[in-house]
Amino acid sequence: MSDPQIKKIALQLSLKEKDVQATISLLDSGASLPFIARYRKEATGNLDEVAIAAIRESLFRLRRLEERRESIIESLAKRSLLTDDLQERLLGADTLESMEDIYLPFRIRRKTRATAARERGLEPLARTIFAQDNVDWDPEEEALVFVNPEKGVSSAEQALSGARDIMAEWMSEDGRARQRMRSLYQSEGLLRSAGAAGKGEDAAKYRDYLDRSEPISRLRPHRILAMLRGAKSGALSLHIAPPEDAALGILEELFIKGDSPLAQQVRQAAVDGYRRLLAPSMENETLSRLRLHAGEKAIQIFSQNLRQALLEPPLGQKSVLALDPGFRTGCKLAVI
Template sequence: MNETHTERIRTELGLQPAQVDAVCRLLDEGATVPFIARYRKEMTGSLDEVAIMQIRDRLAQLRELDRRRETILKTIESQGKLTEDLRKKIVAADTMTKLEDLYLPYKPKRRTRATIAREKGLEPLADLLWAQEDPALDPEGVAQPYLDPEKGVTSVVEALAGARDILAERVSEDPEARAELRRLYLAEARFRAQVIPGKEEAGSKFRDYFDWEEPVSQAPSHRILAMRRGEKELV
């Protein structure tokens, strides 16, 4: 039994160490939730089924996180790209989202526009634009040396487009940028839905969403699902 996991569960659920330790041990021995709640009250401090299920589910999540973490570490290490700093970040990741964000730049992927741009030798140009060391930098001027008809870069426009593709992928795969975008989305984004003109009768069961707007952070799941069903039914 992982003491780090049990300590975290105790903190999150506000339970006593002996309660969490006992439930985790009983679950590992194959006991069911109803059995633990009914016949092991003296070991769990009389925890009910809801509390025991919370412990069970959180323990499963943390163990799945460990398995995924181990796979990611092995994959990146096999690529020869696992630095000590990256290892520490992966080990410290406490949610699957954070873990997958860290893995994203190293995840095997199909050939993207950024991949093609790198094959054309445009990553150094992207690095120059990214650094922004010279406020007076002329993008078209610095792109000129990267023209290479043999690689398919025949104009400054093509060179800069390739560099932008590389930078766009770099930002989209940056864990901190992704976390900040999620934060902004939850804080500022709004759901909006309007009926398609002429679909009022066909979509009458969705009339509550004919002109609906609500902050993402406040919208309950049942309203979001209803809105998505209306979208799927093209009303």
């Protein structure tokens, strides 16, 4: 592992770099967490199981990030899409989400409404509208230039519809929009659960969640896990969304200039892009993040409870002679 990554882990966890380096070397050699914590204290600076586990998790995330970065750069290079600016942005991304946002417009994808519109030659129209430079420009009149029945564009409205599809995709894939929308979903998103039709017996197990709405910022981990189990079984349907006015306000601020006829076309594309593309993407992403967060909290609580259970006196008030076999430093005896 490179020194910058070691420094990053050490800074995040407030640990010494040499202790992080030693722990990583031991983990890479195949040593288990209990073994390192118990028998390699002199190498790790007496780090306990909690600190070693935190280093292991940070190491996993950083390596996964680097593997994904290498895969993206390789894919772009093979398709001759990798520019110096794009590579610099990818190398500067410090989270998986920000890197995926950069890569999103270049991903190999199935055919979409926007790609179909591009095939019909409507991208120049979309670019002119999206720029919103000429406030006196009449979109319908100019769209007549792009009418071509042979390409499936039989009217000005069809041309404008295709242009809006292209603009909707641009806005839904914009990194700034996705980052701000992601923050909005986290801060103001509501998780709504409802009973699925035809699941009477299964739904009874989740009666507390058959008609529930709660801000995700206040959701308890055990409730999240219960609703996710209900959704997996088909008994519940889950949806996450912030107030739509707030979400559309972000797109308005980023992309729409004034109230000209061109701006009206961009506004229509923004509404469609949010409802059809951006909202489902953010919903899936937020649900995945909630699932991960709730799972980590559940493991943490289980670990704490197990620790307390193991620390309970095994024989009540009776005295116990404990033996700690140590082959290198000698055995230890303790009367508890």
